[in-house]
Amino acid sequence: MNRFDIIVVGGGHAGVEASLASSRMGASTLLITIDNDSIGWMPCNPAIGGPGKAQIVREIDALGGAMALNTDETLTQIKLLNTSHGPAVWSLRAQCDKWKYSLGMKKRVEEAPNLHLRQGIVSRLIVQNDRIKGVEVADGSKFFADVVVLTTGTYLRGRIYISTWSMEAGRWSEPPSISLSEQIKELGFKMSRFNTGTTPRIDKRTVDLSKFKIEPGDFVPLHFSFWNVPKIYDNQIPSYIGWTNEKTVEVTRKYLNLSPSVMGIMVRIxxxxxxxxxxxxxxFPDRTRHQFFLEQEGFDTNEIYMQGMYMSMPYDMQLEVLKTVPGLENVEIIRPAYVIDYDYIIPTQLNMNYETKLIERLFIAGQPNGTTGYDEAAGQGLLAGINAALKVKGKEPFILKRSDAYLGVMSDDLINKELYEPYRITPSHCEYRLILREDNADLRLTRRGYEIGVVEEWKMKKVEEKEYLINEVKELIAKLSLNPNKEILDKLKQIGVSDISKPMLVADMLKRQDFTKDKLKKLDDKFKKYPDEVLEEIEVELKYAGYIAREKSAVKEFVQYENFMIPEDIDYSSVPSLSKEGRERLNTIRPRSLGQTLRITGIRPSDVQMLILYLKKREGGNSNG
Incomplete structure (x- = not known):
């Protein structure tokens, strides 16, 4: 069989989610990857989630993706971060057994209906009349499809460096895609180059962990996936925190001239x-104390990942630097740190559905779009896979706005803004953080995913059940009143809640900072039957009602601009008084709405005003005609 609806090139985090999404939607999908045994591999730190990233992961989960489920099944530690701040920035982070994580993803791919797996190196795209037709593999095999999704990671002309030594590689021990990168450039795509790196892996048996600060996981019920039941993970592996010192900095400074970026032999960005x-x-020449983490890479290994200790100097010098840290005097390096630079396609050449503007039915997702991180790659892969399947079916694209999801924020940033460094999602990118929390991603997105066929029916029913319980509790607390009698006052005192002087609705009590969902369950047994996620949703809505209302008001204004659509056939050369840069940017990106126009790098307020005047004049002319 050599003809499919969709071909996905690359089996990393983007490729896995893309191929699983398209196959779930009924499209016959072929996933071609360099090594079938490294599907969903974690070449850098063995972690999923964190601020901004966790929101992406849970949105992937809400849309039927695999990352959260696989994380729950393979994690070695889990924590809820930023709990001292408001719920807008609460973020789960898990460390995983990287071998079990990869095996779990491979199993999902192998068992997915409509999904076929092929090991090989894609050397060339088959393109006719600016339309993708398929791919050619290095051994000469050809595969044909209506749509191709490129998720090639750091493999496009990738090169690894350890000081002056270098080799062509997509990552350690795996060959890069040289001819594919050259062809993409020949097709007319604008490309640039970024770098990324990884840390030394050290032998746990040669580390004195008593010299480091222990950082355990959270031993409370948690889960990444909405489709799992929260549980306490008893077998978590702790991480450890360490700091560099004056000697560490002194030794590093001594070997700065051996860094490939300092020597100018590789890209520095x-x-x-x-x-x-x-x-x-x-x-930071005056700082000597830099924090780093020791993170064990799995249950059945002694390899430790040194989060924060990225290096590219020679092996012996790396070892000398590490041995300056108390507890690492006898350390042994199992795998040296290295840095890699690689080509990426400037993402303003994409449409919002991740299809390229230059080649019809060619989609790109993940690190080839200039992003960094497993979570960001998986999110793009999911959206590209969904839209690839919709393209095959002749249906409208699935576009998430900035007000819909962190996935929408990321997509919007990539398509409209210039990249000056690899893109990594953070809460600061998102204007509507309180509305787009990680805990409500299922309520925001699952129904939309179900409507387009990427979410299974049982998941939709679970969300409907959650919605029903939320409404049931809301009705209950809107009627249930607490009277300041002795029994109630004694109960409030027992659970650490200040007195009330007049009757209060439970709904109003939940607005108080000293009254939480856990105290509500202690106060009244009837609330014990409700899941924590249901009560938490209501508590957040009530405690932060004013802030949420302001964000919703801002969203309404945002949506007005998003709904001001720009005709696809507009000729920007005929729009008078646009700045030269503005005209070039508009011609390149071709925004779909006025809202998108406002977010394009290089667009001036005067450009927007001229465009509005032109569109209103054009609309008036059309209506008169």
Whole structure:
């Protein structure tokens, strides 16, 4: 069989979600990857989630994706971060057994209906008349499809560096895609180059962990996937926190001239949020204390990932740097740190559905779009897979707005804004953080996913049950009143809640900071039957009602601009008085709405005003004609 509806190239986090999504929607899908045994592999830190990322993961889950489910099944530690702040930034983070995580994803791919797996290196796209037709593999095999989704990670002309030594590779021990990258450029795509790196892996048996601060997981009921029941994970592996010192910085500074980025032999633009040890010394010359984490990579290994200790100096020098840290005097490196640079396609050449503007029915997702991170890649892969299936079916694309989801924020940023570094999602990217919380992703998105066929019916029924219980509790607390009699006052005192002087509805009590869902269950047994996620949803809505109302008002204004649609056939050369840069950007991105226009890098307020005047004049002319 060599003809499919959809071909997905690359079996990383983007490729897995893309192929699973399209196959769930009934499209015959072929996933081609370099190594079938490294599907969903974690080449960097063994972690899922964190601020901004957890919101993405739970949105993937709400839309039927696999990342959250696989995380729950393979995690070695789980924590809820930012609990000292408001619920807008509460974020789950899990560390996983990277081998079990990969095996879990491979199993999902192998068992998925409509999904076929093929090991191979895609060397060329088959394109006719600016339309994708299929792909050619290095051994000469050809596969044909209506749609192709590229999720090639760091493999496009990837090159690994350890100081002056380098080799062509997509990641350690795996070949890059040289000819594919060259062809993409020949097709007319604008490309650029980023770098990323990974840390040394060290042998746990050679580390004195007593010299580090222990960082355990949370031993309370938690889960990443909405479709699992929260539980306490008893067998969690702790992480450890360490700090560099004056000697660490001194040794690093001594070998700065051996860093490939300092020597100028590789691209210097990498993730600003993950600076290497060499960059920390250069950027913060007066600081000697830099935090790092020791994270065990699985249950059945002694390998430890050193989160925060990215390096690219020679192996012996890496070892010398590490041995300056108390507890690492006898450390042994199992795998040295390295850095990799790679090509990416400038993402303003995509439509909002992740289809390229240049080649019809070619979609791109993940790191080839200039992003960094497993979570971001998986989110793009899911959306690309959904839209690839919709394209095959001749249906309208599935587009999430900034007001719908973090997935919408990421997509909007990639298509409309210039990248100056690899893109990583954070809560600061999102204007509507309180509405787009990680805990309500199922309420926001699952119904929409069910309507397009990417979410199973049983998941939709579970969300409907949750909605029913939320409404039931809301009705109950809107009627149930607490009277300040001795029995109630004694109960309030027992659970640590301040007195009331007059009758109060339970709904009003939940607005108080000292009254929580847990105290509500202690106060009245009838609430014990309701799941925590139901009561938490109501508590957040009530406690932050004013802030939520303001965000919803801002969303209404945002939607007005989003609904001001721009005709697809508009000729920007005929719009008078646009700035030169504005005209070029509009011609490149071709925004679908006025709202999208406002967010494009390089568009001036005067450009927007001229465009509005032109569109109103054009609309008036059409109505008169």
């Amino acid at each position: 990498g993730p600003r949020t993950c600076p290497s040890m060499e960059e920390k010394v250069r950027w």
